[in-house]
Amino acid sequence: MLEGKKVQLRPIKRDDLPNFLKWYNDPDVTQYLTIYLPVTEMAEEKWIEDHAGPITARAGSVNDIVFVIEAIELDSHKPIGTIGLHSINQKDQTAEFGIAIGEKDCWSKGYGTEATGLLISYAFNSVNLHRITSYVLDFNERSLRMHRKVGFTEEGRLRKAIFSNGRFIDKVMFGMLREEWTKAQ
Numbered sequence: 344m345l346e347g348k349k350v351q352l353r354p355i356k357r358d359d360l361p362n363f364l365k366w367y368n369d370p371d372v373t374q375y376l377t378i379y380l381p382v383t384e385m386a387e388e389k390w391i392e393d394h395a396g397p398i399t400a401r402a403g404s405v406n407d408i409v410f411v412i413e414a415i416e417l418d419s420h421k422p423i424g425t426i427g428l429h430s431i432n433q434k435d436q437t438a439e440f441g442i443a444i445g446e447k448d449c450w451s452k453g454y455g456t457e458a459t460g461l462l463i464s465y466a467f468n469s470v471n472l473h474r475i476t477s478y479v480l481d482f483n484e485r486s487l488r489m490h491r492k493v494g495f496t497e498e499g500r501l502r503k504a505i506f507s508n509g510r511f512i513d514k515v516m517f518g519m520l521r522e523e524w525t526k527a528q
């Protein structure tokens with residue numbers, strides 16, 4: 344469990360399934376993600392099983408670490424979304440960052456910024472990563488703002504890399520190094 348002031352990050356539970364189905368079938372949310380197919384209950388159950396994680400991990404055996412974001416101040420720790428490190432590479436000490444707050448009335452309240460800070464600290468201080476990469480669709484102003492605020496550096500732009508809502512759009516690539524995060528703290 345990673346504790347902040349507004350949010351805490353906890354492991355996934357089986358009970359999260361209905362929330363995941365609601366969030367990842369909501370086009371207002373998925374327009375910002377790479378999900379474009381309907382998410383079925385069976386697929387989501389399998390995803391939860393696949394991300395249950397080992398009790399003790401052998402070096403190199405963990406590819407993804409995913410947490411549920413809970414808003415501490417709402418309805419006794421309301422789950423509002425997920426956040427994680429993906430494609431973890433132990434040799435290069437890198438991972439890809441992902442976040443989705445599925446509860447739309449919880450957008451723009453600072454939850455994403457705090458959750459991202461908690462996960463980055465965990466990534467650098469506990470998982471011993473050295474670099475985190477993140478991709479944001481170029482119309483996702485809220486996410487662009489959040490990445491810059493947290494301290495990610497814009498490293499490039501993959502032009503017309505994603506087809507979404509009938510058009511090709513750019514993907515903005517962000518990166519953060521451990522020394523940059525440590526220095527900023």
Ligand SMILES: CC(C)(COP(=O)(O)OP(=O)(O)OC[C@H]1O[C@@H](n2cnc3c(N)ncnc32)[C@H](O)[C@@H]1OP(=O)(O)O)[C@@H](O)C(=O)NCCC(=O)NCCS
Binds near residue numbers: 376444445478483492
């Ligand atoms: C992107 C996301 C994680 C951000 O989390 P959040 O809790 O909503 O964001 P925060 O409140 O911490 O910060 C957002 C910032 O963007 C600003 N913002 C909101 N709407 C904006 C807009 N249309 N244009 C520019 N800035 C905007 C907010 O004011 C805030 O900045 P501030 O704190 O300086 O005022 C969340 O909105 C989300 O999950 N959205 C849906 C899925 C998604 O986009 N995932 C990310 C994929 S890369």
